[in-house]
Amino acid sequence: MNAEPSAADDLASSKERSWREAAAIDAAYKAGELDQEGWHEAVRALIEPAYLAADNPRAQSGHSGDPARWEHARRLLTRALPASGGDLLDVGCANGHLMETLTAWAAEDGIHIQPYGVDISLALAALARERCPQWASRIWHANAMGWQPPRTFAIVRTGLDYVPPQLRGAYVEHLLTQVVAPGGRLIVGVFNEERDQHLLEREVTMMGHHVGGRVTAPHRHPALLYKAFWLDISP
Template sequence: MANRDGVVMNPAARSHGAHGAEDIASAKERGWRDLAPIDDAYQAGKITTAEWHAAVLNVIEPAYLNGDNPRAQSGHSGDETRWREARCLLVDLLPPNGGTFLDIGCANGHLMESLTVWAAEAGITIEPYGVEISAALADLARTRCPQWADRIWNANAMGWQPPHRFDVVRTGLDYVPGDLRGTYVAHLLNHVVAPGGRLIIGVYNEERHQTTTQDLLRSCGYIPVGTTRADHRHPEMQYKGLWLANTRSSQAVAAADGSGGSDAD
């Protein structure tokens, strides 16, 4: 799924009637008014997981494709300066020796381009790859980045079996319904991230003094190894990111790859 520019807001915050709560919700996720009913329908059992993905895609795909600049086609409403402020902190989460980097929800490929440059400025070399649930956006990414056309796939990362693993994988937890986030992380660590590699979660927007995303991961048994944050234009919010380590051995990974594997540890 293309980046929704934030995390799905807490349902309790969504139901809060105060203007301040709506302001924070909008800062978390620009399209939350369109996306909230989809989450509500899923939680009520009115739509399936596949229908959830399709409904979210129906909101995001036209908005991105109608963007008049590379940032808008990647789900960001700001100028180049704000794009860098909101995304460059991902460099903090990269391993010093770089390696292959998979951007899940790569949209038009702009983050692949940008992060490659920002990482190089920090002395880190990455080889970017992308996967995108929207066929139209994947085609746009291949057109914009012809040098990487054979590295960009059209697939739903939830359940996707890549042709090979990656040293670093970046995703958002909001790419799947809330009750499947632990399963999603398990799938990525078990089948997409290389042994000893990193799974980056972010960038996500979260209240300055809250650790909702970290708490969710911990509740699923995943302890962040590293974190980063930067000031958001909203004074109560911050841009945040973290990474998890794939501690599985090469032998365990080879066994999982050879058998189709299970997401259970």
């Protein structure tokens, strides 16, 4: 007989559906059972089949909800954009759905952005190019950790779960120095976190970076919020 899920398990599942699998991959890296390349391959093998098997654009971007829930969970990113807009790189762009919807939402709010994308999955990058042929030349297949892009961008959006926890500092530094343009903005999010905690933001602050601002939106789980924050760099 299966045990009922605990409150902690319910919270963890609300934060990240594949949290057990992701935690196991992180543990294997920490134990030295996976190197950096092996960690990225394990994560790709976890998400790629699920995304490609999905029958709607939101699920192909890792979201289980309907269009209204997608908008509620992602539109807060428009409040993290600089009013001046600019070229925006979506790191981990998957099928390109966030590129599409964020561009449209920003336009409704009077902010003009030009979307670009990069994904570690060759198959998902190809899907994004197929779905968004008008932006096909702007979507790259690459591992953003260490990637040397052909240009820099006024705005870069990323998650910090795209690298092993131990490499987050190096990842943020790489994005700020090699991917974000001078005077640009690095947006971290959207991620799910407890209402009364600021662990990810504090982690970035302890790296020596100043958090320029943050946005939140209510989550279906009462203990959580959808969150994003950003770092602005000097011109």
